[in-house]
Amino acid sequence: MKLIERPIYTERIIPFIDKQVIKVLTGQRRVGKSYIMMQLIEHIKGNVDQANIIYINMEMEDFAMITTHIELNNYLKDKWIEDRPNYLFIDEVQEIDSFERSLRSLLTKGTCDIYCTGSNANMLSGELATHLSGRYVAFHIHSLSFREFLNFHDLANSFENLLKFLKYGGMPFLANLKLKDDSPFEYLRNVYSTILLKDVVSREKIRNVSFLENLIKYLADNIGSLFSAHNISKYLKSQKVEISPQLTINYLKSLTNAYLIHKVVRSEIGGLKIFEIGEKYYFEDIGLRNSIIGFDQRVDLAKIIENVVYLHLIQQGYTVFVGKLGTKEIDFTGDRNGTKIYVQVTLTLQLEKTIEREFGNLREIDDNYPKYVITLNDPLFGDNHEGILQKNLIDFLTLDL
Numbered sequence: 001m002k003l004i005e006r007p008i009y010t011e012r013i014i015p016f017i018d019k020q021v022i023k024v025l026t027g028q029r030r031v032g033k034s035y036i037m038m039q040l041i042e043h044i045k046g047n048v049d050q051a052n053i054i055y056i057n058m059e060m061e062d063f064a065m066i067t068t069h070i071e072l073n074n075y076l077k078d079k080w081i082e083d084r085p086n087y088l089f090i091d092e093v094q095e096i097d098s099f100e101r102s103l104r105s106l107l108t109k110g111t112c113d114i115y116c117t118g119s120n121a122n123m124l125s126g127e128l129a130t131h132l133s134g135r136y137v138a139f140h141i142h143s144l145s146f147r148e149f150l151n152f153h154d155l156a157n158s159f160e161n162l163l164k165f166l167k168y169g170g171m172p173f174l175a176n177l178k179l180k181d182d183s184p185f186e187y188l189r190n191v192y193s194t195i196l197l198k199d200v201v202s203r204e205k206i207r208n209v210s211f212l213e214n215l216i217k218y219l220a221d222n223i224g225s226l227f228s229a230h231n232i233s234k235y236l237k238s239q240k241v242e243i244s245p246q247l248t249i250n251y252l253k254s255l256t257n258a259y260l261i262h263k264v265v266r267s268e269i270g271g272l273k274i275f276e277i278g279e280k281y282y283f284e285d286i287g288l289r290n291s292i293i294g295f296d297q298r299v300d301l302a303k304i305i306e307n308v309v310y311l312h313l314i315q316q317g318y319t320v321f322v323g324k325l326g327t328k329e330i331d332f333t334g335d336r337n338g339t340k341i342y343v344q345v346t347l348t349l350q351l352e353k354t355i356e357r358e359f360g361n362l363r364e365i366d367d368n369y370p371k372y373v374i375t376l377n378d379p380l381f382g383d384n385h386e387g388i389l390q391k392n393l394i395d396f397l398t399l400d401l
Contacts, residue, residue, distance in 0.1 A: 002083065004152055008127075008315070011017050011034050013139055013233075014043060018085075018113055022103055022132060025117040027198060028125060029139035029258035030191050032172040033117040036141060039114060044087055052081045054088045056210040069098040076102075086112035087126065090396070093120045094203075100131040107135060117141075119199050121257040140305065143285040145315050146308070146397035149349030162394045166304050167295050169287020188291035192376045199258035211236075211243055212251055219261060219281050220293040223303040226266075229389070239272045252281070258286050267321035269333060269342075271366060280322055282310045302347040304391055306331065309345050309374055316401045328361045334401075340369040341401060347376055364387050372396065 007125075010310045016023055017040070023182040025033045034057070044051050054076065056063050066072050067246055080086050088106065093099050093116040106112055118124075144152060146165050152175040155161045168174055168184045172189065177183050196212070206212055218232065229245040229252070236243050256262045262282050266275040285287040286307050290300075313320050318341065323330030334341040342365055344358040363386065373390045379388060391399065 002215055003035055003039050008034055009139060010039050013040060016137055022107060023115045024136050024138045025141050026138055029119045029195050030171055031049035031143045032035040033140050033141045037089055037115060037117060050084045052084045052086045054079045057091040066096060069102040072096055072102045080111060088112045092117060094120050095124050100127045104131050108238055120203060142315050144172055169285040185291045186289050192288050193293055195258055195260055200254050204254040211271055211354055213356045214249055217293055218398040224280060225280060228277050228282060233393050264320055264322055266324050269323045271323045275303055283308045285338055305376060306345045312397050325364055330361055342371045344373045359388055
């Protein structure tokens with residue numbers, strides 16, 4: 001099996017090998033957590049003499065008998081080898097009931113070095129936070145960045161291949177398929193169904209599946225729009241669907257828990273205020289979004305560009321907000337260890353009012369952190385206009401920020 005390296009993640013995790021903390025790889029199903037785990041296993045085998053690797057994949061029938069922490073303990077009790085370094089890897093650990101009890105015991109005893117993956121955010125906010133607070137480190141794994149997409153598919157950095165990325169997205173398995181026609185979308189629709197049924201409906205005990213699916217389609221069609229649960233419920237009511245705002249909030253949380261979508265809240269620029277009303281939602285993988293609602297390049301590009309710019313920022317390690325500057329808005333403000341970045345995204349800069357909005361809003365921010373205007377086309381004013389950097393999308397997505 002060929003493992004294409006993803007150093008943006010492995011280089012973050014490797015320094016924690018043999019440290020007494022649990023390494024947790026989180027992220028949406030099928031974004032490549034298992035393959036990164038395999039790369040860590042290969043690294044350990046190549047660098048640790050006589051390493052004893054115990055690997056459990058909860059998606060395989062071979063491990064179907066492990067459903068609780070007690071059964072996990074029973075399975076592991078004869079797997080340790082004395083006088084050799086032991087390493088435990090568990091894929092989709094959330095499928096084991098009360099798994100955190102076993103991990104806490106193993107960590108306390110110093111039995112092994114522990115790694116696990118999970119596809120639900122409750123694992124961090126609930127199970128692990130309650131029983132292992134301060135004793136684990138989490139690494140969020142995303143679908144492929146544009147540079148990774150080019151590497152996985154062995155493609156040149158070109159506008160034509162950027163359009164393929166915007167259409168099919170960055171799910172790693174697509175490297176095994178030809179990026180043409182509908183075959184990638186057949187795979188993506190199956191992934192979406194699995195996420196919906198296993199990570200949302202089943203785990204979150206969703207009853208109104210029809211409403212959930214309509215809500216996802218609504219989100220897919222309104223990327224980059226400000227939301228409120230009340231407004232969504234009002235819209236649905238106009239479509240003869242009676243749903244309370246609280247149920248809408250619960251279902252949105254279920255979708256973010258499964259990492260299918262990301263919630264981005266508004267934050268006051270230059271202040272500490274976080275606004276509780278009005279947020280935006282973006283998809284973890286734009287190909288999944290397109291498989292749900294279809295891809296119409298004529299009307300969808302502006303939304304999709306905004307989504308992939310958001311993904312690039314979080315893949316680069318930024319915590320991202322929608323910026324509020326008085327009555328004006330900045331598409332994205334990012335914070336990474338105290339360093340800030342401001343980004344405006346627009347399809348083109350052909351209209352004077354668009355130029356004034358995108359550059360004018362950024363000019364009003366009174367600090368010296370980097371400010372970008374991102375467009376699909378080449379820069380209108382060169383790379384720098386009054387201290388504001390303008391990049392076309394293909395250059396921005398290949399930029400280390």
